[in-house]
Amino acid sequence: MLAPIWDTNQYCFLVKGEIKAMIAEYGSPTLFLTLSCAEYDSADIAQYLRKVNNAPQSYSISRLCTEDTVSVSLQFSYKFKDFFNIVILQ
Incomplete structure (x- = not known):
């Protein structure tokens, strides 16, 4: 009888x-x-790719990403771990 009433x-x-x-x-x-x-x-x-690879400011982000895919993957992994720790675990 009370089953349809929420929180009973x-x-x-x-x-x-x-x-x-x-x-x-x-x-x-x-x-x-x-x-x-x-x-x-x-x-x-x-910014990280320019610093790590000593690339000039004239390099586009796409060029930086395609030339150093390992660093891009690592940065994504770090961001995901931070997100997971903040949003999922807390």
Whole structure:
């Protein structure tokens, strides 16, 4: 009777039962993310690449990124770890 009313014990048991049934039917839930580092728009990555590679200011961000893909990947990894620690773990 009180199951349709949010935040009642009956509602919580109903929702919990639905979730348990979904897990039994489909398996454990997973999180899947598709991320892009937007390296061509990142001033931080451009500054880092210019510093590490001693590149002149006249080099475009796209040129810097294509010439040093390993550093771009590392910077993206660092940014993702920071994001994960701040948003997901806290």
